[in-house]
Amino acid sequence: MLRIIGRRLVQLVPTALLATIVTFALLQLSPGGPATTIAGPDASPESIAQIESELGLDEPVALQYWNWLTNALTGDLGSSFIDRAPVTETLARAAPVTLEIAGLALAIATVVGVPLGVVSAVRRRSVLDESIRNASGLGIAVPEFWLAMIAIYLFALQLGWLPSGGFEPLSDGLGANLESVLMPAAVLATSGAAILTRQARSGMIRALDSKYVLAARAAGVRPSDIYLKLAVRNSLIPVVTVMGLVAGTLIGGSVLVERVFVLPGMGSLLIDSALAKDYPVTQGVMVVLIGLILVITLLVDVSYGLLDPRTRRS
Amino acid sequence: MSVEPAAAGDVDRLLAPRGTRTGRRRSAGLVLAIGFLALLVLVAVAATWIAPYVPSAQDLDDRLSGPTPEHLLGTDYLGRDVLSRLLHGARPALIGAVVAVVVSCALGVPWGLLAGYYGGWADSALMRLADTVLVFPSLVFAIAITGSIGAGIVTSMAAFGLAISPSIARLVRAGVIGELHKDYVQITRMYGCSAGSRLVRHILPNSLEPLAVQVTIYAGIAVLAQAGLDFLGLGVQIPEPSWGADLSQAFTYILVDPAATLAPGITIMLTVLAIYRVGDAIRDRL
Numbered sequence: 001m002l003r004i005i006g007r008r009l010v011q012l013v014p015t016a017l018l019a020t021i022v023t024f025a026l027l028q029l030s031p032g033g034p035a036t037t038i039a040g041p042d043a044s045p046e047s048i049a050q051i052e053s054e055l056g057l058d059e060p061v062a063l064q065y066w067n068w069l070t071n072a073l074t075g076d077l078g079s080s081f082i083d084r085a086p087v088t089e090t091l092a093r094a095a096p097v098t099l100e101i102a103g104l105a106l107a108i109a110t111v112v113g114v115p116l117g118v119v120s121a122v123r124r125r126s127v128l129d130e131s132i133r134n135a136s137g138l139g140i141a142v143p144e145f146w147l148a149m150i151a152i153y154l155f156a157l158q159l160g161w162l163p164s165g166g167f168e169p170l171s172d173g174l175g176a177n178l179e180s181v182l183m184p185a186a187v188l189a190t191s192g193a194a195i196l197t198r199q200a201r202s203g204m205i206r207a208l209d210s211k212y213v214l215a216a217r218a219a220g221v222r223p224s225d226i227y228l229k230l231a232v233r234n235s236l237i238p239v240v241t242v243m244g245l246v247a248g249t250l251i252g253g254s255v256l257v258e259r260v261f262v263l264p265g266m267g268s269l270l271i272d273s274a275l276a277k278d279y280p281v282t283q284g285v286m287v288v289l290i291g292l293i294l295v296i297t298l299l300v301d302v303s304y305g306l307l308d309p310r311t312r313r314s
Numbered sequence: 315m316s317v318e319p320a321a322a323g324d325v326d327r328l329l330a331p332r333g334t335r336t337g338r339r340r341s342a343g344l345v346l347a348i349g350f351l352a353l354l355v356l357v358a359v360a361a362t363w364i365a366p367y368v369p370s371a372q373d374l375d376d377r378l379s380g381p382t383p384e385h386l387l388g389t390d391y392l393g394r395d396v397l398s399r400l401l402h403g404a405r406p407a408l409i410g411a412v413v414a415v416v417v418s419c420a421l422g423v424p425w426g427l428l429a430g431y432y433g434g435w436a437d438s439a440l441m442r443l444a445d446t447v448l449v450f451p452s453l454v455f456a457i458a459i460t461g462s463i464g465a466g467i468v469t470s471m472a473a474f475g476l477a478i479s480p481s482i483a484r485l486v487r488a489g490v491i492g493e494l495h496k497d498y499v500q501i502t503r504m505y506g507c508s509a510g511s512r513l514v515r516h517i518l519p520n521s522l523e524p525l526a527v528q529v530t531i532y533a534g535i536a537v538l539a540q541a542g543l544d545f546l547g548l549g550v551q552i553p554e555p556s557w558g559a560d561l562s563q564a565f566t567y568i569l570v571d572p573a574a575t576l577a578p579g580i581t582i583m584l585t586v587l588a589i590y591r592v593g594d595a596i597r598d599r600l
Binding site for chain 1 (some may be wrong): 442443445446447449450451452453454455457458459461462464474538541542544545547548558561565568569572575576578579582583585586588591
């Protein structure tokens with residue numbers, strides 16, 4: 001098991017490195033570069049050149065990347081072009097917000113989606129199954145940022161149950177913190193829950209139609225034991241397969257949801273820095289998000305081994 | 315962002331053939347979906363003539379009216395007709411989806427063809443690159459590129475197409491590898507076809523089937539992504555009408571006029587549902 005984890009970790013290194021190169025390359029596409037944006041529309045070529053040399057943008061791209069990478073490895077992601085604040089500090093403030101919302105959303109999506117999918121499969125072709133499938137179809141098609149608006153209208157503006165936006169850190173008390181993240185997380189969980197429902201349903205049906213379930217039925221094993229002990233465990237493998245996809249959806253979706261709920265997370269940071277061409281910040285956010293996804297991919301790979309002993313051999 | 319097609323659905327389809335109640339309801343749903351999409355295309359083409367008002371025409375004396383006989387979906391904060399803007403918004407939505415699909419296929423198809431056909435180190439290199447791009451959530455990728463190059467519907471959706479192209483490449487590669495050792499490919503070798511003609515004229519058409527389903531799903535995801543990018547101000551720029559950007563403006567006045575926020579959101583959802591329904595139908599046919 002440890003050897004598998006080790007090997008996967010080693011495989012992640014080139015992907016992570018390539019991803020930072022891709023990020024760096026993407027930001028070089030900008031016509032005129034950030035100095036033109038920072039200097040403003042009426043800036044003279046001299047002042048643009050001065051800004052470029054101050055920010056180190058006049059150096060060759062490869063050298064800029066090398067400097068960034070070597071600094072990044074020591075934990076220094078540079079400082080913002082706009083307010084000169086260290087990127088690592090800005091990220092340390094924004095990351096917990098996104099992590100809390102996305103983590104909570106993942107939990108909600110799993111707790112809602114998987115049981116729904118299992119029930120749907122057990123009661124296959126019933127009215128309940130049909131309703132659950134229609135609901136999961138809606139969940140995949142609904143724009144989450146719009147759902148966020150509707151949720152704010154209903155639960156904050158009309159009913160006054162929850163705050164309409166903003167973030168209360170955990171240091172201000174657990175209650176206030178949970179109130180501020182509950183609605184964003186629930187909205188963000190929508191598409192993930194829908195994907196997991198579908199996947200759990202198809203996994204469960206595949207398991208229920210298999211020969212070992214038939215054998216268990218023939219041997220007189222109680223139906224509840226067949227569902228809960230035999231089939232669910234085997235239906236979880238396809239569910240885990242899409243966890244990486246769900247995590248990606250959550251992280252992409254959090255950008256929009258954070259915007260609607262005015263949360264100071266990494267999504268807001270990404271948009272603000274991208275629009276302002278504040279490259280060090282954009283790059284920092286991307287690095288953290290990519291790192292997050294790579295870790296989740298690793299966890300998914302490892303959990304295969306835990307769920308299905310057959311995969312441990314290869 | 316690909317969702318594994320559920321094998322369980324196949325069983326249900328066999329058990330719900332044409333003529334049964336479920337079967338009939340399914341095909342009615344498909345007809346509705348195709349009808350809705352056809353209507354959308356019509357509206358996108360003819361919005362200028364169909365829309366009751368010019369989408370940018372302001373009437374500052376009649377703002378946030380809510381639904382009235384003159385303005386069926388009400389007016390926005392500048393007194394512009396919400397329905398007219400909704401109808402005009404169909405155009406960027408469809409253009410955006412087409413741009414994303416065309417870009418993702420224009421990149422992904424050759425990408426997968428070359429990797430699958432040549433194998434070896436070319437395959438490893440191309441697929442490693444695909445894995446790398448796939449690490450980026452597609453929306454995050456599109457935001458970074460659009461922020462760098464500049465906002466706009468074509469840039470933002472081309473960037474989104476680029477972000478999903480590796481998924482297309484993987485699919486095409488798998489199709490090509492499946493076809494490569496079949497007899498007909500050997501025969502094209504015996505007849506002395508060039509590698510290019512073998513790939514494009516013989517292998518490609520046979521490996522396109524799974525692509526059709528996936529591309530339809532991506533078109534739906536692209537409509538959602540574009541609405542999001544427009545909402546963030548990275549796609550269609552206000553005052554141009556678009557569902558996403560109009561939502562961001564309507565949301566500010568949701569307390570006074572909730573209808574203006576409901577209409578674009580429901581339209582987006584119906585569009586995506588209809589596209590997915592067509593995708594399901596294509597999968598059933600294959």
